[in-house]
Amino acid sequence: MSVRNLPPLVGALVFVVAAAQAEPVTYAGKIGSADIVVEFTSDPSASDGPLAGRYFYRSQGVDIPLQARPRKGRRFELAQEEVCGAEQCGNGQAAPVAAIWRLASADKGKTLEGTWNGKKTRPVKLTRISAREQTQTPASRPFDLHDFTETKFFGDDAPITMEASPYDYLRLDFAPKVGNKAGWPDASYSYVVDPRTKFAMPRIVELSGETSAEAANALLQNRHWHASLDALNCAALRYAGFYEGSPVATTDDGTLGGYEDSTSEVTSLTPQLMSWRESGSLFCGGAYPNNFSAAYTMDIRRGALLGLQDMFTDTVNGKPGPSLIAFVDKRRKKRTEPTDAGFEAECGTDELIGEYLAASVKRDGDTQRLVFGLQSLPHAIQVCGGDFLELPAADASALLKPEFARLLGQL
Structure with a gap:
C-alpha cells in the first residue's frame, strides 16, 4: 500500500475498530497543506481528562511530542514541544513550546478540527484511522507512546501492522x-x-x-x-x-x-x-x-x-559440531606472518569458531560458494570477526543437510 492512497484507506478503516474499546487512537490528516499522522493517549471523543500525544510529518517520519493541557468538553489543547536536548533541558527544565494545538471533536470523534498556532496559524483537520490495544500501564505522556514503539518492535521479528500499531504502520508505509x-x-x-x-x-x-x-x-x-x-x-x-x-x-x-x-x-x-x-x-x-x-x-x-543448524548436519544447539569445526579449520587460510599469527592467537580464533561460526552463500556465475566466518562477537573482540574461508558448495556436500543441499542446487 502506498502512502499516496491514504484517503481511501482512511475511509475503509474508520469503522473497522470497535469504538473507544482500545486506545491510544491514531488520526491522519493535515496541518495546512502538510500531511501528518497523530497518536493520542486516549480517545478524544470519549475521554474527559487531559490528552497528550505525538505526531510526525509524513515527509520526515520523526516523532514530535504533544504535551497535555487542560480541556473543556469536546474542545482540548496540546502544547507542541520545541527541540530541547541535554544542554537546555538536562536538569529537568520544561521544554519550550513551539506551537499550541486547539482542536474539537466532531461526528462522534470521527474527525478533529482546529488550529495549529505557532509562528503562523494553520488549520488542522484530522480523520480517525484506528486504535490499538492499551498497554499494561495506560499511556498518559508522549514518552509512553514513544516507549511503546521502542518496546513493541525491538528486534527484527515482530511484524509492524495496522493492528499492532496503526501509527507506526502509517509512518513506515512510505513510497x-x-x-x-x-x-x-x-x-x-x-x-x-x-x-x-x-x-x-x-x-x-x-x-x-x-x-x-x-x-x-x-x-x-x-x-x-x-x-x-x-x-x-x-x-x-x-x-x-x-x-x-x-x-x-x-x-x-x-x-x-x-x-x-x-x-x-x-x-x-x-x-x-x-x-x-x-x-x-x-x-x-x-x-x-x-x-x-x-x-x-x-x-x-x-x-x-536459515541458521547454521538449518544448513549443516553436525550442529549442536545452533553451534558447529566437531566434524564441521574440523572441516572449517582444516581448510581455512591461517595467518602465518608473525604479526598476523600473533593477532590470531590473541583472538583465540580456534575457540571462537566453536561459538561464533556463521555461514552464508556467494554466487559466482552458476556456482554457489559457501562463505564461513565469525559474526555476532562481543563488542570487546569484534575486531576478531570477519570471513576466513570461501569454497564451492560441492566441496562441503557431505556436511550439508539435504534440504539446504537442494536449495543450493547440490541435489
Whole structure:
C-alpha cells in the first residue's frame, strides 16, 4: 500500500475498530497543506481528562511530542514541544513550546478540527484511522507512546501492522525510491531506499520458474522497516518529552544514529536461495557504538532465515559440531606472518569458531560458494570477526543437510 492512497484507506478503516474499546487512537490528516499522522493517549471523543500525544510529518517520519493541557468538553489543547536536548533541558527544565494545538471533536470523534498556532496559524483537520490495544500501564505522556514503539518492535521479528500499531504502520508505509535492477538471468533484485532514513536494502524483482518472492520480500521489508523505525526513533530523542528523565548528551543530536551510512549487499540470489550482508556502525546512546557486519541466508519460498543448524548436519544447539569445526579449520587460510599469527592467537580464533561460526552463500556465475566466518562477537573482540574461508558448495556436500543441499542446487 502506498502512502499516496491514504484517503481511501482512511475511509475503509474508520469503522473497522470497535469504538473507544482500545486506545491510544491514531488520526491522519493535515496541518495546512502538510500531511501528518497523530497518536493520542486516549480517545478524544470519549475521554474527559487531559490528552497528550505525538505526531510526525509524513515527509520526515520523526516523532514530535504533544504535551497535555487542560480541556473543556469536546474542545482540548496540546502544547507542541520545541527541540530541547541535554544542554537546555538536562536538569529537568520544561521544554519550550513551539506551537499550541486547539482542536474539537466532531461526528462522534470521527474527525478533529482546529488550529495549529505557532509562528503562523494553520488549520488542522484530522480523520480517525484506528486504535490499538492499551498497554499494561495506560499511556498518559508522549514518552509512553514513544516507549511503546521502542518496546513493541525491538528486534527484527515482530511484524509492524495496522493492528499492532496503526501509527507506526502509517509512518513506515512510505513510497521508497527503487534502484536499478541487478542480479543474474534467473533471479534479479533491486535496492530500495526510504528517502527519510537514506540507507538501502534489497527486494527481489524477478525469479524464473514458479517460485513466488512474496514471503521473501515480506521478510526483507520487515527488516527494512524495523531498521528505519530505529533510525527515526533515534532522531526523535532531540525532544525532551521522549525521555523518562532528562535528555542525555550524545543521544539528543537529532541524527539517525548511523543508520543512514549502513549498507546492504546481496551476495547470492537464485529462485531458491538468497544471501546478503548488512554492515554499519550505530550509536543512539549506550557505552559504545554497535559496529556490525552480519551475513544472512534465506529460503525464498518460505521467507525464512536459515541458521547454521538449518544448513549443516553436525550442529549442536545452533553451534558447529566437531566434524564441521574440523572441516572449517582444516581448510581455512591461517595467518602465518608473525604479526598476523600473533593477532590470531590473541583472538583465540580456534575457540571462537566453536561459538561464533556463521555461514552464508556467494554466487559466482552458476556456482554457489559457501562463505564461513565469525559474526555476532562481543563488542570487546569484534575486531576478531570477519570471513576466513570461501569454497564451492560441492566441496562441503557431505556436511550439508539435504534440504539446504537442494536449495543450493547440490541435489
